[in-house]
Amino acid sequence: MIVIRGATTIERDCKEEISKSVKELLDEIFSLNALKKEEVRVFVFSLTSDIHSYHPAKAAREAGYDFAPLFAAIEPDIDGGLKLCIRLMLFIEREAEGVTPKHVYLKEAKKLRKDLSSVYNIALDGPAGSGKSTIAKILAKDYNILYLDTGAMYRACALKALRMGISPKNRDAVEKLLPILDVKVEYRDGKQHTILDGEDVSLSIRENAVSMAASDISAHLAVRQKMVEMQREIAKSMSCVLDGRDIGSAVLPNAKFKFFITADSEVRAERRYKELVERGETVEFEKLHAEIVARDKQDSEREFSPLVCAKDAVVIDTSALNIDEVIQAIKAHIQAKI
Numbered sequence: 596m597i598v599i600r601g602a603t604t605i606e607r608d609c610k611e612e613i614s615k616s617v618k619e620l621l622d623e624i625f626s627l628n629a630l631k632k633e634e635v636r637v638f639v640f641s642l643t644s645d646i647h648s649y650h651p652a653k654a655a656r657e658a659g660y661d662f663a664p665l666f667a668a669i670e671p672d673i674d675g676g677l678k679l680c681i682r683l684m685l686f687i688e689r690e691a692e693g694v695t696p697k698h699v700y701l702k703e704a705k706k707l708r709k710d711l712s713s714v715y716n717i718a719l720d721g722p723a724g725s726g727k728s729t730i731a732k733i734l735a736k737d738y739n740i741l742y743l744d745t746g747a748m749y750r751a752c753a754l755k756a757l758r759m760g761i762s763p764k765n766r767d768a769v770e771k772l773l774p775i776l777d778v779k780v781e782y783r784d785g786k787q788h789t790i791l792d793g794e795d796v797s798l799s800i801r802e803n804a805v806s807m808a809a810s811d812i813s814a815h816l817a818v819r820q821k822m823v824e825m826q827r828e829i830a831k832s833m834s835c836v837l838d839g840r841d842i843g844s845a846v847l848p849n850a851k852f853k854f855f856i857t858a859d860s861e862v863r864a865e866r867r868y869k870e871l872v873e874r875g876e877t878v879e880f881e882k883l884h885a886e887i888v889a890r891d892k893q894d895s896e897r898e899f900s901p902l903v904c905a906k907d908a909v910v911i912d913t914s915a916l917n918i919d920e921v922i923q924a925i926k927a928h929i930q931a932k933i
């Protein structure tokens with residue numbers, strides 16, 4: 596069972612205001628969470644004791660939300676508490692794993708959850724295989740924010756070049772490709788899907804052959820400009836955790852939280868090796884290690900936005916830490932800065 600929370604306020608205690616606000620709150624929760632009727636088990640409303648004119652459960656039913664039991668109760672009157680406030684707990688059941696409920700706080704109720712209402716970003720940079728993406732996914736889920744895998748965007752550019760028989764190193768040919776390069780990121784069931792020319796390429800871009808090509812293509816200024824523009828656009832409208840190479844140093848230099856995640860190259864190669872073998876790819880460990888070292892060198896030495904640790908980033912070496920220890924360390928830094 597998953598609980599989605601929401602709250603809103605009304606300006607005056609009257610039927611019209613209650614009906615309008617309840618509908619607005621439910622519409623927003625349903626659209627943001629892509630909710631289906633059959634997933635909903637029960638709607639539980641509560642309202643502050645200064646609301647008398649109409650029943651929020653009745654308003655919900657009239658707005659078409661009549662496919663699950665509805666209940667409403669009056670909250671105790673607390674000194675200094677929010678006035679004219681309607682809250683909701685929506686109990687749902689979903690089969691897909693890793694679903695992150697998106698809670699919705701509207702109007703004056705935004706004050707109840709400052710953590711949800713203000714946009715903030717967490718930048719995670721570091722070399723290949725340092726654990727950034729695993730960490731980013733956990734943080735995004737725990738903080739109920741978006742995870743943007745920026746490496747996937749460069750991988751999609753590389754895949755396009757490879758498919759068209761263009762060398763990702765060939766700057767002129769790559770620049771000619773850019774006007775027809777159609778890369779998008781979409782979110783389904785809380786997971787990022789990378790779309791190239793309308794096709795979901797989330798799996799193909801993970802192939803080992805694409806890794807070095809992504810590093811090659813990401814060195815071109817025009818490619819970076821196009822990708823960075825998309826990344827900034829996404830990060831400005833919603834709170835996200837972004838992983839990449841240049842997030843804290845170039846894409847979002849004002850990100851509230853910045854971390855540089857690193858690990859010994861042998862440890863990183865071992866992690867990638869396991870990942871690729873689990874996916875059914877045949878790889879040689881020594882070759883993979885050499886590729887990772889070469890990719891780090893290329894990413895760190897390129898002219899435009901190289902892989903660097905931003906001056907104000909917290910460095911976390913994950914070589915000898917397990918994932919829980921890394922998450923704890925990161926959360927402790929975030930907590931100290933809030």
Ligand code: DC
Pocket residue numbers: 723724745746747749750806809810813814838839840841842890894
């Ligand atoms: O994180 P990854 O392995 O999926 O990234 C693939 C390549 O993309 C990486 O070698 C360098 C490039 N990249 C980049 O230049 N800037 C980013 N923000 C993310 C990735």
